[in-house]
Amino acid sequence: MATAAQLIRDLNKPAFSFELLPPLKGNSIKRVFNTIDTLKEFNPIYINITSHRDEVVFKNTEKGLFERKVIRKRPGTVAVAASIQHQYGIKVIPHIICSGFTRSETEYALMDLNFLGIHDLLLLRGDNSQKERFNQTSEESNSYAIDLIHQVNDLNQGKFLDSTIAEAFDTPFSFGVAGYPEKHEEAPNLDSDIYWLKKKVDAGAEYVITQMFFDNQRYYDFVKKAREAGINVPIIPGLKPVTLLNQLTILPKIFHVDIPEAFAREIRGCKTDADVVKVGIDWCTYQAKDLLANGVNLIHFYTMMATQSVKEVAQRIY
Numbered sequence: 001m002a003t004a005a006q007l008i009r010d011l012n013k014p015a016f017s018f019e020l021l022p023p024l025k026g027n028s029i030k031r032v033f034n035t036i037d038t039l040k041e042f043n044p045i046y047i048n049i050t051s052h053r054d055e056v057v058f059k060n061t062e063k064g065l066f067e068r069k070v071i072r073k074r075p076g077t078v079a080v081a082a083s084i085q086h087q088y089g090i091k092v093i094p095h096i097i098c099s100g101f102t103r104s105e106t107e108y109a110l111m112d113l114n115f116l117g118i119h120d121l122l123l124l125r126g127d128n129s130q131k132e133r134f135n136q137t138s139e140e141s142n143s144y145a146i147d148l149i150h151q152v153n154d155l156n157q158g159k160f161l162d163s164t165i166a167e168a169f170d171t172p173f174s175f176g177v178a179g180y181p182e183k184h185e186e187a188p189n190l191d192s193d194i195y196w197l198k199k200k201v202d203a204g205a206e207y208v209i210t211q212m213f214f215d216n217q218r219y220y221d222f223v224k225k226a227r228e229a230g231i232n233v234p235i236i237p238g239l240k241p242v243t244l245l246n247q248l249t250i251l252p253k254i255f256h257v258d259i260p261e262a263f264a265r266e267i268r269g270c271k272t273d274a275d276v277v278k279v280g281i282d283w284c285t286y287q288a289k290d291l292l293a294n295g296v297n298l299i300h301f302y303t304m305m306a307t308q309s310v311k312e313v314a315q316r317i318y
């Protein structure tokens, strides 16, 4: 079976992929299937499934004290990936993250994925815990995506954490990584971020999926800089249709991306979220058409709270 990287390289017409989240703990997988049922007519070449770390939360008790609890709000990345592959036969790319997982837990997850016949991964550091102002990893965890890449490369050669050497997997894992057209929030500058991105590509990442952006020029500039730095793998643009009034401030805050003034003005002019959905679809379509006109042949969509909007955009461009 071709890897995601091979499928991307062999594309000869505009293609579609999207990311979805595992359901919130306790919710049915039907929500995931509903998203896929809404979007499968556009023949996604793969579906990404996000991964989420444990969160520490403090709950108020009856005695007026706070109780510390560790919860994972969205468990099940591996199972959701397997379930989608089984139900739909569509290629899946589960995300594997460093933060919140020990190397041993990661090793076991990778072994499960191998047994399930899932060999495409997106390797990431992972978001910080909401209680952390910056990334804190334990000694048992990988610190950066590059460390995770080394772990996967070792495993591809049959090297396990306890130094036992076993048979290499019949099908090695193939993987992509994240890139940030507007720079990662912690990077001192874009050049530094690209320096580390190149390290990830040199270590075996076969493609880059970008953070969402709302100004295509940021993406074009990023690709140019990456190429100048010797990064020659596909850089897949990530788009998200805006669907809520409050995303005007929430998206820049969470994802560290700018919303261009022309678009911000349109959102500000909306009275309701339903109005925002319309301008969000229009803006995303405009971005997608421009990307396709400029030689991009695969666009990756972020579907969280935007499945119907992604469908509308896809209907207009594919």
Ligand code: FAD
Binding pocket: 049, 050, 051, 052, 053, 095, 097, 123, 124, 125, 126, 127, 128, 143, 144, 145, 146, 178, 179, 184, 185, 186, 187, 188, 192, 193, 194, 196, 197, 200, 209, 210, 211, 212, 238
């Ligand atoms: P890294 O590549 O490790 O980089 C992190 C920062 O450190 C950057 O500033 C980089 O410049 C710098 N850096 C990298 N390596 C080194 C080094 N060796 N020494 C010093 N500095 C270094 N988060 C989740 O929790 N779950 C998900 O499923 C998820 N999916 C995502 C999908 C996409 C397409 C994108 C773009 C992001 C996703 N994220 C997800 C968010 C991501 O995990 C965070 O943005 C995280 O803070 C950085 O991840 P990374 O893999 O880019 O990190």
